[in-house]
Amino acid sequence: MKLNEALLQIRPVDRTKLETVQNRINQQAKPPGSLGRLEEFATRYIAIRNRDTIRKKAIFTFAGDHGIALEGVSAFPREVTPQMVYNFLKGGAAINALARHAGADLFVVDMGVDHDFAEHPGLIRNKIAPGTANFAVGPAMSREQAVAALEAGIGFAVRAAAQGFDLIGTGDMGIGNTTPSAAIAAVFTGLPVAQVTHRGTGINDATLQKKVQLIEQGLKLNAPDRLDPVDVLAKVGGFEIAGIAGLVLGCAAVGLPVVVDGFISTAGAMIASELHPQVCEYLFAAHQSVEVGHAAMMEQIGQRPILDLQMRLGEGTGAALAMTLIEASLCGYREIATFGQAEVSEGG
Amino acid sequence: MKLNEALLQIRPVDRTKLETVQNRINQQAKPPGSLGRLEEFATRYIAIRNRDTIRKKAIFTFAGDHGIALEGVSAFPREVTPQMVYNFLKGGAAINALARHAGADLFVVDMGVDHDFAEHPGLIRNKIAPGTANFAVGPAMSREQAVAALEAGIGFAVRAAAQGFDLIGTGDMGIGNTTPSAAIAAVFTGLPVAQVTHRGTGINDATLQKKVQLIEQGLKLNAPDRLDPVDVLAKVGGFEIAGIAGLVLGCAAVGLPVVVDGFISTAGAMIASELHPQVCEYLFAAHQSVEVGHAAMMEQIGQRPILDLQMRLGEGTGAALAMTLIEASLCGYREIATFGQAEVSEGG
Numbered sequence: 001m002k003l004n005e006a007l008l009q010i011r012p013v014d015r016t017k018l019e020t021v022q023n024r025i026n027q028q029a030k031p032p033g034s035l036g037r038l039e040e041f042a043t044r045y046i047a048i049r050n051r052d053t054i055r056k057k058a059i060f061t062f063a064g065d066h067g068i069a070l071e072g073v074s075a076f077p078r079e080v081t082p083q084m085v086y087n088f089l090k091g092g093a094a095i096n097a098l099a100r101h102a103g104a105d106l107f108v109v110d111m112g113v114d115h116d117f118a119e120h121p122g123l124i125r126n127k128i129a130p131g132t133a134n135f136a137v138g139p140a141m142s143r144e145q146a147v148a149a150l151e152a153g154i155g156f157a158v159r160a161a162a163q164g165f166d167l168i169g170t171g172d173m174g175i176g177n178t179t180p181s182a183a184i185a186a187v188f189t190g191l192p193v194a195q196v197t198h199r200g201t202g203i204n205d206a207t208l209q210k211k212v213q214l215i216e217q218g219l220k221l222n223a224p225d226r227l228d229p230v231d232v233l234a235k236v237g238g239f240e241i242a243g244i245a246g247l248v249l250g251c252a253a254v255g256l257p258v259v260v261d262g263f264i265s266t267a268g269a270m271i272a273s274e275l276h277p278q279v280c281e282y283l284f285a286a287h288q289s290v291e292v293g294h295a296a297m298m299e300q301i302g303q304r305p306i307l308d309l310q311m312r313l314g315e316g317t318g319a320a321l322a323m324t325l326i327e328a329s330l331c332g333y334r335e336i337a338t339f340g341q342a343e344v345s346e347g348g
Numbered sequence: 349m350k351l352n353e354a355l356l357q358i359r360p361v362d363r364t365k366l367e368t369v370q371n372r373i374n375q376q377a378k379p380p381g382s383l384g385r386l387e388e389f390a391t392r393y394i395a396i397r398n399r400d401t402i403r404k405k406a407i408f409t410f411a412g413d414h415g416i417a418l419e420g421v422s423a424f425p426r427e428v429t430p431q432m433v434y435n436f437l438k439g440g441a442a443i444n445a446l447a448r449h450a451g452a453d454l455f456v457v458d459m460g461v462d463h464d465f466a467e468h469p470g471l472i473r474n475k476i477a478p479g480t481a482n483f484a485v486g487p488a489m490s491r492e493q494a495v496a497a498l499e500a501g502i503g504f505a506v507r508a509a510a511q512g513f514d515l516i517g518t519g520d521m522g523i524g525n526t527t528p529s530a531a532i533a534a535v536f537t538g539l540p541v542a543q544v545t546h547r548g549t550g551i552n553d554a555t556l557q558k559k560v561q562l563i564e565q566g567l568k569l570n571a572p573d574r575l576d577p578v579d580v581l582a583k584v585g586g587f588e589i590a591g592i593a594g595l596v597l598g599c600a601a602v603g604l605p606v607v608v609d610g611f612i613s614t615a616g617a618m619i620a621s622e623l624h625p626q627v628c629e630y631l632f633a634a635h636q637s638v639e640v641g642h643a644a645m646m647e648q649i650g651q652r653p654i655l656d657l658q659m660r661l662g663e664g665t666g667a668a669l670a671m672t673l674i675e676a677s678l679c680g681y682r683e684i685a686t687f688g689q690a691e692v693s694e695g696g
């Protein structure tokens with residue numbers, strides 16, 4: 001599906017359906033509203049999917065390399081990106097463990113890793129280029145590459161819907177990718193770079209200072225147009241961030257709820273929501289990341305994270321955990337008796 | 349097991365074991381500490397249980413009635429306590445749905461409901477009395493009754509350990525029971541009653557004011573001894589709160605981690621931790637309740653809630669949800685490969 005086609009397909013979530021679901025919840029034998037956000041999760045999921053069960057869940061973990069990583073902005077060397085992709089394929093990463101726990105299928109996508117992967121049944125090969133260019137000295141990618149990566153992400157959502165998946169999660173892997181994410185956060189929140197830039201996988205003060213300076217330099221040099229999200233993505237983004245943005249857009253277009261993981265995934269979701277604000281109605285923000293810029297991004301896209309477990313791992317780990325709570329909310333919806341069924345007196 | 353015997357059996361959690369588990373987590377192929385609180389959950393669970401799996405989980409939902417409810421401090425009539433117990437037994441309550449989702453067995457315990465229940469396979473009949481006395485005009489129960497209720501709770505923990513349960517959750521049902529819970533909170537935090545008293549199932553301003561006044565009156569009249577937690581429990585507590593306190597104490601005594609639900613369960617856990625401070629090492633605080641006094645209680649017992657989903661239902665619903673996250677932490681512990689196994693370069 002083309003980007004413009006996807007944007008045209010996005011509709012607001014049906015208000016009448018949301019009310020119908022909340023009305024049924026209000027009849028259940030418990031003080032009104034007492035299940036708090038679980039009620040919101042169930043209401044939104046059911047209104048979006050028009051069903052109260054989750055048949056299949058999928059997490060898409062997009063991988064990509066970053067030219068900016070060659071400047072030394074990460075605590076880990078760049079070869080860790082392909083190493084971790086192999087770890088995903090062997091089933092030994094955190095996202096493998098947590099996706100299994102959540103009962104979600106994991107799809108690993110090479111959007112732009114600087115490594116040639118052989119064919120593997122667990123790997124979707126969709127390399128746009130072997131890593132972005134260094135955005136501190138020029139645009140990270142061309143506009144054509146950004147659109148191609150977005151459309152790849154949209155395509156995954158379209159196929160997932162056709163395959164009977166009801167709930168999608170996002171994830172990322174890419175050494176250096178908190179740097180483009182912070183750049184995107186700075187553009188759309190309008191906050192100073194230093195206020196949205198943090199330690200990623202664990203850099204020290206000097207490296208953090210360098211990271212801030214490089215982002216400031218890249219933003220000045222590339223001058224991304226805040227009103228043109230594809231331009232922002234192309235100039236200071238990443239291929240895995242583009243894949244996430246496309247997946248989120250695609251989910252909104254085909255009517256799939258999408259659980260957005262942490263800092264990097266939220267940068268992708270922000271690109272998507274800037275392209276079409278109604279995307280936000282399909283989002284579930286999985287968790288509050290430790291990265292300082294994350295809270296500002298959450299506010300910008302009007303989301304409240306489901307979890308706050310002081311995590312900062314990415315891969316989709318927060319999304320996997322949050323999926324289990326959305327599933328719990330549906331168990332409550334389906335299984336809690338009404339006051340009438342339970343023969344319980346109502347309050348007043 | 350007698351109360352004094354249980355208190356003598358409580359030991360601190362093994363520091364060496366905690367370190368051993370954290371050391372293994374630090375070797376896993378991810379930035380150190382990046383799974384945040386999941387690492388803490390796994391570390392504590394494994395150090396307590398000396399295993400990295402959960403064989404069986406149980407939630408104990410204790411029910412009791414309250415003399416103070418006759419003053420009209422709740423939005424629901426008193427007959428809702430037995431009605432909800434029947435709803436638990438029929439499987440139609442929120443805790444039934446969420447315990448099923450968590451894979452936990454639910455044990456419903458009549459600690460002091462003002463209703464005669466027939467024998468039922470799902471009900472543990474342990475009635476101390478058919479409801480407490482009204483603590484606004486005298487002690488809620490005798491010291492002997494408080495000790496009997498505590499020892500019943502301890503007994504459930506002892507039996508659960510013998511039956512191969514590895515993780516225990518607490519829950520409550522009792523119309524009016526935020527009132528004694530707020531009284532207990534006021535005694536142990538030293539805060540004014542108005543600062544720890546809230547709307548329970550949904551009372552209006554006038555009823556809230558009356559609730560505060562009744563608690564103040566009851567505390568003045570009964571003058572519970574802050575240094576004698578059994579006295580506090582007897583004078584302004586409840587039978588289900590005592591059952592929870594005993595269960596929590598018993599779990600610490602037999603080495604079972606215990607997930608403490610919301611406001612009422614925390615009142616029970618506070619009685620237990622005042623009886624023996626090392627009880628806190630065995631606790632997992634499930635969630636931040638909407639009740640205003642809950643945050644102060646959490647601080648008092650040195651706990652940080654796992655979830656904050658704006659819930660205020662009780663029954664053990666928060667505990668059920670939190671159990672799934674503790675289980676997820678163990679999946680991570682067992683299944684994430686080390687840097688060596690995964691052939692991933694370490695950061696520096």
